[in-house]
Each structure stands twice: as C-alpha cells, then as structure tokens.
Amino acid sequence: MPRASAAALRTVPPTDADATEDRAPEPARAVVSVSDLSLTYETADGPVYALSGVDLAIAAGEFVSFIGPSGCGKTTLLRCVADLEQPTGGELWVNGVSAEAARLRRDYGFVFQAPALYPWRTIERNVALPLEIFGVPKAERRERVRRYLDLVHLGGFAKKFPWQLSGGMQSRASIARALCFDPQLLLMDEPFGALDEIVRDHLNEQLLSLWRETGKTVLFVTHSIPEAVYLSSRVVVMSPRPGRIIDVVDCSRLGRQRPLEIRESPEFLAIAHRVREGLRAGHAYDE
Amino acid sequence: MPMTSEALAPPARPVARATLAEGNALPIATVVLTIVIVWYLSALLANWTGTFDALARAGNPTDLQAVATATMQQERPVVPAPHQVAAELWKGVFGFAPSSKRSLLFHGWVTLSATLLGFAIGAALGIALAIAIVHLRSVEASIMPWIVASQTVPILAVAPIVIVALGAVGIDGLMPKALIAAYLCFFPVTVGMVKGLNAPDRMLRDLMRTYSASQTGILLRLRLPSALPYLFASLKIALAASLVGTIVAELPTGAQAGLGARLLAGSYYGQTVQIWAALIGAALLAALLVQAVALAEAATYRAMGVRSR
Numbered sequence: 001m002p003r004a005s006a007a008a009l010r011t012v013p014p015t016d017a018d019a020t021e022d023r024a025p026e027p028a029r030a031v032v033s034v035s036d037l038s039l040t041y042e043t044a045d046g047p048v049y050a051l052s053g054v055d056l057a058i059a060a061g062e063f064v065s066f067i068g069p070s071g072c073g074k075t076t077l078l079r080c081v082a083d084l085e086q087p088t089g090g091e092l093w094v095n096g097v098s099a100e101a102a103r104l105r106r107d108y109g110f111v112f113q114a115p116a117l118y119p120w121r122t123i124e125r126n127v128a129l130p131l132e133i134f135g136v137p138k139a140e141r142r143e144r145v146r147r148y149l150d151l152v153h154l155g156g157f158a159k160k161f162p163w164q165l166s167g168g169m170q171s172r173a174s175i176a177r178a179l180c181f182d183p184q185l186l187l188m189d190e191p192f193g194a195l196d197e198i199v200r201d202h203l204n205e206q207l208l209s210l211w212r213e214t215g216k217t218v219l220f221v222t223h224s225i226p227e228a229v230y231l232s233s234r235v236v237v238m239s240p241r242p243g244r245i246i247d248v249v250d251c252s253r254l255g256r257q258r259p260l261e262i263r264e265s266p267e268f269l270a271i272a273h274r275v276r277e278g279l280r281a282g283h284a285y286d287e
Numbered sequence: 288m289p290m291t292s293e294a295l296a297p298p299a300r301p302v303a304r305a306t307l308a309e310g311n312a313l314p315i316a317t318v319v320l321t322i323v324i325v326w327y328l329s330a331l332l333a334n335w336t337g338t339f340d341a342l343a344r345a346g347n348p349t350d351l352q353a354v355a356t357a358t359m360q361q362e363r364p365v366v367p368a369p370h371q372v373a374a375e376l377w378k379g380v381f382g383f384a385p386s387s388k389r390s391l392l393f394h395g396w397v398t399l400s401a402t403l404l405g406f407a408i409g410a411a412l413g414i415a416l417a418i419a420i421v422h423l424r425s426v427e428a429s430i431m432p433w434i435v436a437s438q439t440v441p442i443l444a445v446a447p448i449v450i451v452a453l454g455a456v457g458i459d460g461l462m463p464k465a466l467i468a469a470y471l472c473f474f475p476v477t478v479g480m481v482k483g484l485n486a487p488d489r490m491l492r493d494l495m496r497t498y499s500a501s502q503t504g505i506l507l508r509l510r511l512p513s514a515l516p517y518l519f520a521s522l523k524i525a526l527a528a529s530l531v532g533t534i535v536a537e538l539p540t541g542a543q544a545g546l547g548a549r550l551l552a553g554s555y556y557g558q559t560v561q562i563w564a565a566l567i568g569a570a571l572l573a574a575l576l577v578q579a580v581a582l583a584e585a586a587t588y589r590a591m592g593v594r595s596r
C-alpha cells in the first residue's frame with residue numbers, strides 16, 4: 001500500500017513560520033499553511049477548476065469559517081487539508097508536515113457534510129469507531145462516548161441505530177464522533193446544515209465554548225453568514241469557480257465570550273455586512 | 288441531561304410485516320395450482336399414445352375416459368402424474384428405515400453431506416479470493432482470467448475425469464463430490480463478494496482514511512459488514528450450484544448412493560417415477576437449503592440491528 005511513500009518524496013517541511021510568504025499576522029506557527037494551492041478535477045466533460053491560487057495561513061487556536069456559493073470549492077479545500085484530495089498545484093502544510101503525514105498521525109477530526117454513520121452500528125458504537133481503531137481501552141472508550149454524546153444531547157440515544165434517529169440527530173452523532181478522540185484540529189464541512197435554527201443556535205454556543213476551553217483550531221464550512229461571524233475569529237469569503245479567496249474578514253473584535261444576543265449588536269451586523277458584500281462581489285464576478 | 292425538543296420525540300418503530308405475508312398466500316396458491324394443472328395435462332398428452340396402444344393390445348376399452356384414467360396410472364409413464372410422484376416420494380421418505388438403501392432420506396443425506404461440505408469449501412474459497420482480489424490488483428489481473436475460464440469448462444465432462452483421477456490417488460467417497468460442488472459454487476461467491484467488498488460509499492471509506500485505519504481494520508469494520516447482503520445473495524446461488532455439482536458428480540461414477548445415483552439407476556431401468564421422485568426430492572432439498580440461508584440472513588440482520596428492507 002502507498003503509505004509513507006508520497007510524504008517521503010516531498011521536501012523537508014518548514015519547521016517554523018518562516019518569512020518566505022506573507023502570512024496572516026498571527027505570530028504563532030501555522031497549523032494549516034496553504035500557498036498558491038490549486039486543484040483541477042479531470043472529468044469526462046473536461047477539467048473542473050475547483051480551486052486556484054489559494055493562499056492562507058491558519059494559526060493554532062483560530063476558528064476560521066469558509067463561506068461562499070455552493071460549488072466554489074469549500075469542501076475541496078477541506079478535503080485537501082485532510083489529505084482526501086491531492087492538490088494539483090501549490091503547497092500545503094498541516095502542523096508543519098505534509099497533509100499525508102498529518103493524516104497518518106491522526107492530527108485532525110473530520111465532520112463530513114452528511115452524517116456518514118455506519119448503519120449496522122448503534123450510535124454509541126458509531127461514536128466509538130475512531131477510539132476502537134486507535135486502540136483506546138474499553139473503559140475509557142465508554143467514558144468518552146458518554147461524555148461526547150451528552151455534549152451533543154444524544155445521551156438517551158446511545159443504543160439506537162442511525163435509522164431510528166432524525167437527520168439532525170445523526171449529524172450531532174457524527175460531530176460527537178469527530179470530537180471524542182480530542183483532535184487538536186477540527187475540519188467541519190457544513191456540520192449544522194441539516195439542523196433547525198434552535199438546535200443550531202444551541203450547538204453553535206456549545207462549539208464556541210468547546211473551542212474557547214480547548215484551544216482547538218477549527219476550519220468550518222458554512223452557508224450561513226450569521227453562523228460564520230458568530231463562531232469565527234476570521235471568515236474566509238470565497239468566489240465561485242474557480243474557487244479563490246476574495247476576502248478575509250477579521251471577527252476577533254467581537255471577543256471570545258459571545259452570547260447569542262451579540263448577533264444583534266451593531267458591531268456584529270457591520271461584520272456580517274462586509275461578508276455579505278464580499279459574497280455579492282463574488283457573484284457579480286461570475287455573471 | 289439536556290434534551291432538545293427534537294430529542295424528546297420517540298424514535299420511529301418498524302411496522303410489522305404480517306400483512307405482507309397474508310397478501311402472498313393467494314398468488315403462491317395460484318402459481319402452485321397452475322403448475323399442477325399443467326403437469327397433469329402434460330402427463331395426459333405425453334402418455335396418451337402409449338397408453339392407448341397398450342389398452343388396445345390387451346383388448347381393453349379405449350374410450351376417452353378409460354384412456355385418460357389409465358394415463359395417470361402407468362407403471363413406466365413418459366411423464367408420471369403428480370400424485371404418482373408424490374406417492375413415490377412419500378414411500379421413499381416414510382416407507383423405509385432411513386438407513387435403508389431404498390430410503391430417499393438415505394440418498395438425500397448422502398447428497399446433502401457432500402453438498403454442504405462442497406459449499407463450505409467453495410464459499411470459503413470464494414470469500415478468500417474476493418478479499419485477495421479487492422486488496423491486490425496483481426491478484427485480480429493474474430487470477431481473474433483463470434477463474435472465468437474455469438467456469439466455462441463443462442462440469443459434466445470434467446466430473447468423471449476428476450473423480451477417476453482423485454480415486455487413483457486414494458481420495459474417494461465424499462471428498463471428490465464435494466470438490467466438484469465447490470468448483471461450481473465458489474464463482475458466484477467470488478463475484479458477489481468482490482462487488483460487496485467494494486460497496487461501501489466514498490464517504491464511509493474516506494472516514495476510515497481520516498483515521499488512517501489499517502487495511503485489516505477497514506476490512507473488518509467496513510468492507511465485510513457492507514458486503515453481507517451481497518454475500519447472502521451469492522450464497523443462495525452457490526448452495527443451489529453446489530447441489531447440482533454433487534448430483535452431477537454422482538451420475539457418472541456408478542455411485543451406489545445419493546440422489547444422482549437414484550437418477551441414474553432410474554434411467555437404467557426406465558423407472559420414470561423414481562427419476563421424477565429423485566428430481567423433486569432434489570428440488571425440495573434445494574428450496575430448504577436456500578430457505579435456511581434466508582433465515583440465517585434475516586437473523587444476522589436482526590442481530591446487527593439493520594432495518595429489514
């Protein structure tokens with residue numbers, strides 16, 4: 001199997017945030033560092049330019065949201081970071097090593113756009129899946145599964161099978177599964193897309209406090225402007241195909257403590273407005 | 288523990304499927320009745336000339352009713368009537384001690400044991416081949432053509448050669464028949480399992496990739512469970528194929544026992560009723576075996592908690 005081969009072929013990774021590129025102002029070493037990244041899918045109908053010339057550096061402890069029209073390459077970008085997709089150009093480092101090495105090290109937890117639960121496993125065994133694979137002892141496995149199921153309010157559904165749960169509950173289970181092995185880097189692809197507003201608000205709060213308390217780095221794809229602004233320290237606005245970054249909006253002035261009501265504050269609305277403007281500009285560019 | 292409004296709703300329960308079973312009774316009865324009627328008509332037509340001549344030769348009345356009745360009671364009819372076959376089956380199953388050479392149970396057991404052994408060998412081989420093919424491209428390229436070629440060889444022609452050859456090296460009795468059965472039944476299992484092992488969708492496989500799970504881990508936790516529906520479907524085919532293989536293997540060897548031997552003996556002596564009874568016996572055996580797989584399938588899904596259909 002092609003395991004370490006591709007990683008071995010690459011050059012020595014940069015060990016620190018060196019001054020070769022114009023990185024984000026954060027002085028900390030980049031958890032995800034992307035430069036001039038592009039990806040072209042070769043399809044039967046000709047090439048699809050999913051990403052082109054993407055530059056981005058994400059520091060440890062940042063919460064970065066990606067927003068943009070559908071088909072602009074948000075999922076593709078996340079999949080590149082996760083080493084599920086091979087970029088066709090540019091450079092990509094995760095925690096200072098290649099994306100593949102980071103994946104083999106199990107550096108990140110991925111939440112897919114769909115719940116991707118195994119139908120023959122109960123909810124608790126679905127959540128325990130990564131722990132089983134990583135060889136976590138049974139007692140600890142049980143304790144962690146319980147803790148994270150409670151976190152996403154599925155404590156009473158541990159013994160149910162996925163088909164016995166609503167779509168929203170299934171996505172919550174998939175979030176618990178990504179959290180339960182405590183990865184420092186979370187890659188989340190529209191995790192709350194299938195939830196109703198109230199549950200979504202609730203989980204937004206929960207995710208925010210989890211992020212505050214654990215200092216995890218989060219890459220978060222969403223379609224919702226309020227959600228992006230509410231959660232993020234930075235919002236990356238992307239243009240339609242070929243996906244490129246058209247604006248990076250800083251949200252850190254909202255502070256780290258964010259009650260839900262902050263979404264009505266003038267500061268919040270101003271930031272949301274700028275994100276909307278960016279999205280609109282991207283659309284105009286397309287037509 | 289915190290609960291959202293959504294979480295309070297009780298999960299849906301599966302609806303009982305009893306109504307479906309009731310709805311099936313009528314169509315099944317209709318089909319069975321049709322088959323029996325067609326069978327009786329065929330017996331009537333096929334035996335007509337022979338019966339007519341026989342009656343005429345003996346100077347008996349040859350009116351329509353007499354001939355029609357007589358076509359149903361021939362000792363060596365061209366096509367025996369259903370009730371004749373049923374009586375022969377009854378006699379074969381209940382008329383003799385199960386250890387008697389005249390008992391259909393005895394012959395059925397001889398065939399069944401070789402069928403099951405062959406099935407076990409064939410299924411294991413089929414699954415092993417599929418696992419190798421799915422994991423190693425080189426195996427697919429180098430072995431697959433041979434597997435396909437193996438299935439184009441007419442088993443009827445090969446069976447005697449195999450049995451004689453194995454006999455020459457001291458392997459006889461159950462094993463040669465089982466090997467021929469296995470030869471016939473590994474193929475559907477391989478084909479079904481290759482498809483089944485590749486069945487899990489991209490996202491489920493990607494998930495395993497994000498955990499950098501080992502190939503063995505992926506096989507046990509994802510590929511094999513996903514392959515089960517394909518496995519059971521191919522096992523049903525394989526079981527029927529294994530039975531055919533065993534019977535074919537019993538034909539050419541002058542075997543003393545087994546449903547195949549009964550068929551052969553029946554045709555030597557023109558005992559059509561005996562042939563048909565052995566045939567129907569084999570068909571019933573096949574139906575029972577396939578049903579057993581279906582039950583095992585349902586039990587497996589129930590144990591796994593997968594929603595049935």
Ligand SMILES: Nc1ncnc2c1ncn2[C@@H]1O[C@H](COP(=O)(O)OP(=O)(O)O)[C@@H](O)[C@H]1O
Pocket residue numbers: 041042043048049050069070071072073074075076077241
């Ligand atoms: N495996 C693939 N093969 C070919 N085209 C793809 C593939 N995956 C995505 N695409 C195309 O690439 C573009 C970006 O897709 P995606 O990253 O899923 O967008 P988003 O997540 O922003 O909606 C889309 O036009 C999509 O059709």
Ligand SMILES: [Mg+2]
Pocket residue numbers: 074075076113189
């Ligand atoms: Mg997407």
